[in-house]
Amino acid sequence: MGIIMNNFDQEIAYEAARKRVKKLKGFYIHLLVYLVVNVMIIYANYTYSKNNASLFEFRNFSTAFWWGIGLVAHGLNVFTIDLIFGKEWEKRKIRELMNSEKEKNDFV
Numbered sequence: 820m821g822i823i824m825n826n827f828d829q830e831i832a833y834e835a836a837r838k839r840v841k842k843l844k845g846f847y848i849h850l851l852v853y854l855v856v857n858v859m860i861i862y863a864n865y866t867y868s869k870n871n872a873s874l875f876e877f878r879n880f881s882t883a884f885w886w887g888i889g890l891v892a893h894g895l896n897v898f899t900i901d902l903i904f905g906k907e908w909e910k911r912k913i914r915e916l917m918n919s920e921k922e923k924n925d926f927v
Contacts, residue, residue, distance in 0.1 A: 846897045853890050857883040 864879040877884075 842897045846893055849890060849893055853883075853886055857886070 860882055861874075861879060865874050868874070868879075
């Protein structure tokens with residue numbers, strides 16, 4: 820029984836690590852796309868602006884600003900403990916669902 824549980828524990832640990840790596844990869848891709856797209860937008864705004872227009876206007880950086888807020892939220896989700904739907908919430912919810920299923924099966 821110990822060997823089976825050990826393999827099961829290893830499988831769970833592997834799955835958790837795989838999900839974590841997937842979240843990290845998603846964040847780094849998001850960051851790369853953010854940088855590339857916003858550099859292109861800022862360059863286009865600078866290139867096609869009128870001669871007397873300043874580069875440092877909010878409209879030139881508004882996309883980077885609002886998208887940056889989303890990027891920060893994504894980063895917090897990946898690199899910090901989930902405050903609302905964290906691991907403890909998941910464990911508690913799994914226990915609740917398993918108990919309700921058991922009660923349904925016991926009732927029938």
